[in-house]
Amino acid sequence: MFARKRTYIGYGAFFVVQVTILGLLQLPAARESFEQLLKDNGYGLDEFYGGLTLSVVMIVATFMLLGALYLALVAGDIISKEVEEGTMRMVLARPISRLRLLVIKWASCTVYTVTLIAFLGVVALVAATLYRGYLGKLFVFAPEEGLFAVFDTAEGLWRYARGMLFLALSAQVISNMAFMFSCFRMKPAAATIITLSILFFDVVLRNIPYFESYKRFFITNHTVKWTHTFFDPVAWHTVGQSYIYLLALNATLVIVGMVRFCTRDLKV
Amino acid sequence: MIELEHVNKRFGKQHAVVDLSLVVPEGSVFGLLGHNGAGKSTALGMLLGQVFPDSGALRIEGRDVFADRPGALRRVGAIFESPVFYNYLSGWRNLCIFASYSHPVPRRRIDEVVELVGLTGRIHDRVGAYSHGMRQRLALAQALLPDSKLLILDEPADGLDPEGIAELRDLIARLNREMGLTILFSSHHLSEADQVCTHVAVMRQGRLLHSGAWHDAHGWVELQVDRADEAVAQLQSLGMVTEAVDGRVRLSEGLEPADLTEHLVRSGFRVSTVKPIKLTLESFYLKTIDDGGAA
Numbered sequence: 349m350f351a352r353k354r355t356y357i358g359y360g361a362f363f364v365v366q367v368t369i370l371g372l373l374q375l376p377a378a379r380e381s382f383e384q385l386l387k388d389n390g391y392g393l394d395e396f397y398g399g400l401t402l403s404v405v406m407i408v409a410t411f412m413l414l415g416a417l418y419l420a421l422v423a424g425d426i427i428s429k430e431v432e433e434g435t436m437r438m439v440l441a442r443p444i445s446r447l448r449l450l451v452i453k454w455a456s457c458t459v460y461t462v463t464l465i466a467f468l469g470v471v472a473l474v475a476a477t478l479y480r481g482y483l484g485k486l487f488v489f490a491p492e493e494g495l496f497a498v499f500d501t502a503e504g505l506w507r508y509a510r511g512m513l514f515l516a517l518s519a520q521v522i523s524n525m526a527f528m529f530s531c532f533r534m535k536p537a538a539a540t541i542i543t544l545s546i547l548f549f550d551v552v553l554r555n556i557p558y559f560e561s562y563k564r565f566f567i568t569n570h571t572v573k574w575t576h577t578f579f580d581p582v583a584w585h586t587v588g589q590s591y592i593y594l595l596a597l598n599a600t601l602v603i604v605g606m607v608r609f610c611t612r613d614l615k616v
Numbered sequence: 617m618i619e620l621e622h623v624n625k626r627f628g629k630q631h632a633v634v635d636l637s638l639v640v641p642e643g644s645v646f647g648l649l650g651h652n653g654a655g656k657s658t659a660l661g662m663l664l665g666q667v668f669p670d671s672g673a674l675r676i677e678g679r680d681v682f683a684d685r686p687g688a689l690r691r692v693g694a695i696f697e698s699p700v701f702y703n704y705l706s707g708w709r710n711l712c713i714f715a716s717y718s719h720p721v722p723r724r725r726i727d728e729v730v731e732l733v734g735l736t737g738r739i740h741d742r743v744g745a746y747s748h749g750m751r752q753r754l755a756l757a758q759a760l761l762p763d764s765k766l767l768i769l770d771e772p773a774d775g776l777d778p779e780g781i782a783e784l785r786d787l788i789a790r791l792n793r794e795m796g797l798t799i800l801f802s803s804h805h806l807s808e809a810d811q812v813c814t815h816v817a818v819m820r821q822g823r824l825l826h827s828g829a830w831h832d833a834h835g836w837v838e839l840q841v842d843r844a845d846e847a848v849a850q851l852q853s854l855g856m857v858t859e860a861v862d863g864r865v866r867l868s869e870g871l872e873p874a875d876l877t878e879h880l881v882r883s884g885f886r887v888s889t890v891k892p893i894k895l896t897l898e899s900f901y902l903k904t905i906d907d908g909g910a911a
Contacts, residue, residue, distance in 0.1 A: 352704060353704060433700050434696070434698065434700035435700050435701065435702060437666060437696060437700075438694075438696070438699070438700060438701070438714065438755075438758070439714070439717055440664065440665070440666050441664050441666070441689070441692070441693075441694035441696075441759075441768075442689065442714060442717035442718050442762075443685060443686040443687075443688070443689035443690050443692070443717075443718055443719075443762075444686070444717040444718075445685055445686065449717070611668070613627075613661070613666070613667040613668055614661065614666040614667065
């Protein structure tokens with residue numbers, strides 16, 4: 349996976365998107381809206397409109413635009429692409445067990461997900477800080493989660509780093525789901541599309557008011573909990589519950605995928 | 617070396633392999649022959665643990681392919697019809713990756729096999745730039761990497777030009793002769809198989825029609841004689857022929873057609889024809905397919 353050009357083209361695409369978002373945030377209307385929001389709450393623009401705040405905005409936008417798609421694409425390919433192209437048949441002519449091979453593939457997916465989020469986090473922070481010339485204080489606003497928080501620079505940096513870690517954990521669901529479908533007998537594109545469709549369907553249903561009482565069953569209701577690490581104080585009980593749910597979901601996805609692959613015939 | 621015992625495999629309603637039992641002796645060049653869809657690739661797929669049999673047992677060097685996969689495939693190399701590699705990597709890097717799925721292979725060993733297959737000058741080029749023949753050679757290199765004792769080749773001659781097929785045939789013969797490798801290959805290129813096989817098996821619609829040493833398939837004689845049934849029964853009871861089918865008999869080892877004629881004449885039979893049937897693998901194959909296994 350890490351020897352493929354496409355992997356790094358992806359990193360390049362993310363960089364371009366982040367820089368574009370950064371540029372768009374400097375448009376007068378965007379800036380004014382941001383300023384108004386801060387002013388309405390008694391804060392000044394310059395104090396909070398620095399690298400830290402902008403990088404959180406950039407991360408959310410980038411991940412929503414490209415992150416899920418890219419993770420689903422990479423993880424959806426990891427097994428099914430090799431089966432489709434025939435390299436899997438070559439690999440499985442060697443004395444390696446299918447389970448061991450899958451563990452290696454899954455581990456590389458996991459590493460890729462974590463490094464991608466780390467890359468996004470670092471690039472967003474560096475680009476925004478260089479652009480604004482200072483880190484500034486952190487301001488996080490997510491009305492749908494009831495989140496409005498401000499932190500000074502040191503606390504903000506710590507919250508930002510921790511937030512990236514939890515985002516990486518949330519993102520594992522996307523790569524694990526695509527990985528699972530990749531283990532089934534299907535085209536790589538199908539694994540990606542099914543994963544994205546499920547997540548899209550999940551988001552849409554979650555936001556329909558009639559399903560409010562079922563909210564806790566929706567995957568994205570839990571993946572979004574990474575933003576709750578910016579609450580002050582953090583409701584660790586709620587965050588912990590969500591990540592236990594995600595852990596169980598991840599384990600289920602991976603086990604189902606592995607069992608399916610270990611028991612299926614390879615095309616001959 | 618290889619044993620398949622009563623192996624069955626169904627894909628939905630299609631019975632791809634039917635009660636297949638086969639023994640591939642050590643040191644042999646074993647040709648698994650049959651039309652497309654005869655079940656050859658499925659049989660080889662099961663042997664490599666890539667396709668799960670519905671029933672039966674598959675063993676390599678006495679180790680069950682499914683119960684002890686690492687042990688069974690430890691010294692097995694395989695090449696498929698269209699060898700596929702990671703095109704964006706060099707041939708060398710590909711070999712390193714495939715080697716990493718076996719037990720550790722020293723760099724010196726990779727150099728050796730690269731030299732053996734004649735890819736030394738191009739091994740650091742991207743595989744995407746390789747011709748089909750070069751890919752086949754790289755496939756052979758990866759198959760030989762784990763110091764293989766057994767090579768399994770699934771339709772290796774497909775897609776090769778006549779020169780490539782001749783090269784492959786020579787290479788198979790050389791690997792068998794000089795390195796003592798047991799080679800099991802599936803093919804429908806009968807004229808090529810004819811020149812290298814020591815053993816053949818013929819499959820049709822998942823069923824095994826014939827299996828044995830290729831020279832065992834020789835020794836057939838066309839026999840026309842009065843009171844044919846009586847004559848054949850007598851020859852069989854004397855152990856002079858081992859099989860008889862539709863006017864053809866197979867002579868016991870060491871006997872010549874003239875011995876048969878002499879005995880029949882002495883016994884008072886009127887012999888019209890005793891003619892050795894000269895078999896090429898192609899004619900043997902076609903006859904076996906026609907007879908449905910009674911060659």
